[in-house]
Amino acid sequence: MPRLTRIYTRTGDDGSTALADGTRVPKDGPRMEAMGTLDELNSLIGVVLAGPLPDAVRACLAEIQNDLFDLGGELCVPGREAVQAAYVERLERRLDGFNAGLPPLKEFILPGGSPAAAACHVARSVCRRAERRLVTLARDESINPQVLAYVNRLSDLLFVVARVLAREHGQEVYWQPGRGAG
Numbered sequence: 001m002p003r004l005t006r007i008y009t010r011t012g013d014d015g016s017t018a019l020a021d022g023t024r025v026p027k028d029g030p031r032m033e034a035m036g037t038l039d040e041l042n043s044l045i046g047v048v049l050a051g052p053l054p055d056a057v058r059a060c061l062a063e064i065q066n067d068l069f070d071l072g073g074e075l076c077v078p079g080r081e082a083v084q085a086a087y088v089e090r091l092e093r094r095l096d097g098f099n100a101g102l103p104p105l106k107e108f109i110l111p112g113g114s115p116a117a118a119a120c121h122v123a124r125s126v127c128r129r130a131e132r133r134l135v136t137l138a139r140d141e142s143i144n145p146q147v148l149a150y151v152n153r154l155s156d157l158l159f160v161v162a163r164v165l166a167r168e169h170g171q172e173v174y175w176q177p178g179r180g181a182g
Helices: 030-049 055-076 085-100 115-140 145-169
Strands: 016-018 024-026
């Protein structure tokens, strides 16, 4: 893998950027929007990882950060498929494992409960935005369906992890309908 010796190139000053295959694309095009949102998601997961976490959550989120680089790498080379069904299946196993220790949901949960849980909820909402950006990209270009499945499952996993963290470090916050009407 080539190493960057200089961070700036000046080639993007015109509003375009290069994909890994050398193709120039607009910085605000659908592919770059999807890649940028996945990068933002990865950064937010880094925020969650910066605090105290249960070991199982830490290991899972660190694994996901690497997966997100695989997803970004795949999007950076049109036609490349790096993400396999095994990625999605692994997320499903993690999701089932974390969810098994939680009580069933009886009401909607508000984002919050603890700093880590709140940050995880932000990551979840950005994950949903990444999914929307990928769906937009898939309308015009062929993308690996496993990428869409992975991001869809990841938002579910982040929701469950937020619940785990809220219960570990604080309390889940439940929606109280009509509370603001008084």
